[in-house]
Amino acid sequence: MSKMVVALGGNALGKSPEEQLQLVKNTAASLIGLVRDDHQVVISHGNGPQVGQINLGMNYAAEHGKTAAFPFPECGAMSQGYIGYHLQQSLQNELAKRNMDKNVVTTITQIEVDQDDTAFQKPTKPVGDFYSKEQAAQIEAEKGYTFVEDAGRGYRQVVASPLPKSIIEINSIKTLVEHGDLVIAGGGGGVPVIKTETGLKGVPAVIDKDRSSALLADNIDADKLIILTAVDYVYVNYNKPEQKVLKQLSVEEAQKYMDDGQFAAGSMLPKVQACLSFVKGHPEREAIITSLNGLDDALKGNLGTVIHG
Numbered sequence: 144m145s146k147m148v149v150a151l152g153g154n155a156l157g158k159s160p161e162e163q164l165q166l167v168k169n170t171a172a173s174l175i176g177l178v179r180d181d182h183q184v185v186i187s188h189g190n191g192p193q194v195g196q197i198n199l200g201m202n203y204a205a206e207h208g209k210t211a212a213f214p215f216p217e218c219g220a221m222s223q224g225y226i227g228y229h230l231q232q233s234l235q236n237e238l239a240k241r242n243m244d245k246n247v248v249t250t251i252t253q254i255e256v257d258q259d260d261t262a263f264q265k266p267t268k269p270v271g272d273f274y275s276k277e278q279a280a281q282i283e284a285e286k287g288y289t290f291v292e293d294a295g296r297g298y299r300q301v302v303a304s305p306l307p308k309s310i311i312e313i314n315s316i317k318t319l320v321e322h323g324d325l326v327i328a329g330g331g332g333g334v335p336v337i338k339t340e341t342g343l344k345g346v347p348a349v350i351d352k353d354r355s356s357a358l359l360a361d362n363i364d365a366d367k368l369i370i371l372t373a374v375d376y377v378y379v380n381y382n383k384p385e386q387k388v389l390k391q392l393s394v395e396e397a398q399k400y401m402d403d404g405q406f407a408a409g410s411m412l413p414k415v416q417a418c419l420s421f422v423k424g425h426p427e428r429e430a431i432i433t434s435l436n437g438l439d440d441a442l443k444g445n446l447g448t449v450i451h452g
């Protein structure tokens with residue numbers, strides 16, 4: 144039996160509620176397969192596209208006098224509810240199909256960040272939809288947002304992405320896991336909060352969910368961190384004619400490829416960094432990066448990039 148955190152990528156969850164529900168349904172079947180095989184599974188997920196869509200929609204309505212403005216922490220919390228709802232329902236439906244009895248619960252998760260984190264000075268986290276260079280320049284000029292090119296897929300708005308320090312709801316998450324519940328936690332990297340004299344306070348940022356998932360996996364002492372995204376493997380020379388697949392990676396090899404700039408910032412780099420932080424100094428731990436549909440094959444050792452401690 145393994146204790147594992149399975150992190151689902153925001154971009155791998157599609158672009159609309161319909162697409163997301165379909166993709167989540169497919170993944171739910173594999174996740175329940177893991178539960179049936181007696182693995183303890185905690186699920187986390189990204190929210191890059193979704194939190195950007197929610198923020199854009201709310202801002203548009205606010206600009207047209209239809210609603211109040213909704214800052215990023217509130218949009219992050221909404222994305223946890225929206226994605227958690229689809230996951231929860233799909234997992235419950237899969238459990239029912241197999242006559243399995245298990246509680247499924249989404250925990251709204253706040254994650255502490257450092258208010259002096261230098262990430263607040265330099266936005267790096269891509270959110271929302273993809274735009275052409277011209278569209279991005281126009282929105283930058285109109286709204287003052289920052290856009291960057293995202294791994295050859297187009298231009299996206301970027302927001303601050305501080306490092307996760309601690310998970311506020313970790314004790315509740317541990318209690319639920321120990322009780323045997325199927326827990327969805329740390330969605331969208333967690334709602335970023337700082338500790339102030341008057342208590343917790345949300346800050347406008349989006350934490351990288353791969354980093355938060357590594358922290359969550361470490362906190363619950365998981366032995367596997369599985370990051371599901373849109374590609375089957377991590378590659379060197381990605382998207383170039385000399386592209387090469389990486390099936391096994393040691394900490395040293397991963398570090399060397401990172402130093403060579405092989406993994407794109409804001410997409411593959413944080414995934415590899417998260418895996419390294421989870422396995423480094425823990426030879427008993429393993430991290431896998433593979434595609435949303437590849438979970439079953441990856442656990443049989445037939446797919447995915449495996450990173451060892």
Ligand SMILES: Nc1ncnc2c1ncn2[C@@H]1O[C@H](COP(=O)(O)OP(=O)(O)O)[C@@H](O)[C@H]1O
Binds near residue numbers: 153
């Ligand atoms: N070296 C690489 N190997 C594989 N994919 C890479 C690499 N560099 C960048 N990518 C891109 O990173 C993407 C995964 O990051 P992202 O879309 O941000 O993940 P998420 O699924 O968590 O939203 C892949 O779909 C691919 O387009």
Ligand SMILES: NC(=O)OP(=O)(O)O
Binds near residue numbers: 188352
């Ligand atoms: N919050 C976050 O890291 O989302 P993605 O997985 O969508 O990038």
